[in-house]
Amino acid sequence: MTPTISDLPDACLARVFHFLSPTERNRCSLVCRYWLIIEGQSRHRLSLNAQSDLNSVVKSIFSRFDAVTKLSLKCDRRSSSINDEELILISQFCQNLIRIKLRSCRKLTDSGIESFTNNCNKLKKISFGSCNFGAKGMNAVIANCQFLEELSVKRLIGDLTDEIKPGVAAASLKMISLKDLYNGQRFEPLIIGCKKLKTLSIVRCYGDYDKFLESVGDNVCGLVEIHLERLQVSDLGLEAVSKCRNLQILHLLKTPDCSDLGVMYVAEGCRLLRKIHIDGWKTKRIGDEGLISVAKNCVNLQELVLISVDVTCYGLEVLSDKCRKLERLALCGSDAVGDGEIVCIAAKCVALRKLCIKSCNVSDYGIGALAVGCPNLVKVKVKKCKGVSSDGVGWLMANREPLMVSLDKWECW
Template identity: 60%
Template sequence: MISLRCPNLIRLKLRGCRELTDLGMAMFAKNCRGLKKLSCGSCSFGVRGMNAVLDNCYALEELSVKRLRGITDGAAAEPIGPGVAAASLRSICLKELYNGQCFGPLIVGSKNLKTLRVFRCAGDWDMLMEAITEMVTGLVEIHMERVQVSDRGLAAISNCSELEILHLVKTPDCTNMGVVSIAERCKLLRKLHIDGWKTNRIGDEGLVVIAQGCVKLQELVLIGVNPTCLSLGLLGANCPNLERVALCGSESIGDEELSCIASKFVALKKLCIKGCPVSDHGMEALAEGCPNLVKVKVKKCKFVTAEGADFLRARRGPVTVNLDTDAMEPLDASTSDGGVDTGAYNDPVDGQVPVVVNLPSSSNGRSSMSKARLGFLVGRNFVACTFRRS
């Protein structure tokens, strides 16, 4: 059982805490009510431990959860939240949870939530997204990766008129119809990432409406999607702030499409082409267009040679050109590589130096605290605690 009294603790990262029970988490939560950021992965506590955090940590702003081992039955799992933390939560990330939908009451109750990320969580998310967006209309960023969501869920997401960032990664039930509903109502969209998983259910039809409705678009990533000059031309003409574009695994992106990009994408600064049937002729077209271009990445495009890359460099000296012909590298659009947290937990805040606490987990049943080694750095009210398995 972990008993850690850190009344000034504001950031906590838990990893592989096999001995951390609901009771231990409840005791911890009562001693650390001012906690603002919590990231936990592969821990043994369950619903009661999580609810204890939500009932006590009134200042919680960011919550990231990956593989909670204490919640074993998705159908019978008790609801999690909302608790007092719902009023302060701004960001929720759920990853690799068989029963992630038991967090529904927390998400629905978090009226001030701005960011929702759901990665590889089982269950039908359409109805839950309808319940969420009916109550939480201020969402600015939504990531859905390998979850069961369809056009019905996208129609619900379109109720978030303040949405600026949308990632749809490997959601095969989403089609042009759902993308159209987003385009028609989410006028503030700045970043759109779509991995169509080569299902050909999202293409020109949806992208044309995106070009017409989302004129503030700055970043577009299309993977396994096959746009043509029709949608690309409209995107270039109607989205004057479109600065970053990535086209990966798109069978329709050839030299003609690159010529369209070169002539229409005036604001473009960074372009990534990966696994597309473009050639050196496309590189020549880029050399004559995109006046603001500063960086080009070309990967796994077998018809682009070193000579084509050199030609682009010679004609556009300031432009950085990276050519990678490694055919072994997979085309993967996963946005969750590297885990739930973003590494921000180790950054000092307001010039303060973090206090780092390492609590190795015991492998022979003895208390973790009896083996803990505490290393302290000077700090006032900022503490970063990492629980690592020895």
């Protein structure tokens, strides 16, 4: 007798489903009852519209998808979201969750989050955005989730007057991301209590963060990546960051109080830096002096993105001489970067593979220098450089095969 698809072992059919998109899986589940059951039992990731009427279908949904480990609950801002009772009901069906994402669930309170994490205490990754609970709920998360490794908090609307303390989760947390918070400093006790913390991201949080970073620098020495964006932080904060000797990735974006001195502090203290992104925000406070310090101290640098930072041939020559491993370079929005700087890069940066130039005073002459320089170059992106024409780019591509050059189609790495 000829074997049919129904003769496949359950595990084999489930494996096939893992290669399909969510839409394709949904279609396959309609083929027959057997496929419906196996598709449900093999689905580990689920994303649901978290409106208030979800309660009526929670039991039927999670009876079918009883192996879900990654759950996303998102509600439209104009709609009424699920409440504590519905979240607790979900937690009773999903006690094996390892990832949860809650977005715009404005009816959830501290009590609901506490009950949820009591049931789902195996969580490794948590992301909260625009939710209505506060410090009490966050402390419950930290107290209950002993395996937690990643925590992302964005626009938390509830009361954050109390500090977020290091509970059992502090022993396992490796990544913390804070965005759009009025009282982000309340997370300081938690952060300095996370001895295994590797990544810290603070974006658009209000208040002075110099003292906050001083505590971090004194207590969390294992940080590998720091992302600071649109933050009130000065050179004193960067001096504190320089104590993180293991730092390899630094994003310093739109922090107008930072200058060359702060960059020098970091470069001298964090000599293992591999990736640096700096957005000077046209304050003219970061330039060649900071770049030269980076070049002299961070010889393992592989990626450098400079936005609104006025660097010249003087700084770029030192960079190319000292940072022989530099593979990716982006120069954006700088009035000081012109043909001379591109000629310098072409002549000196022998390891460079990707070059991005945006809104700089560069012409076809500077772009043409890349035809004979940078022997390992494979990709060039040029955007909003008025002096660069399609003819110039065409000439470069004709004389430098198989170099890929894109004009006015820029994106940052």
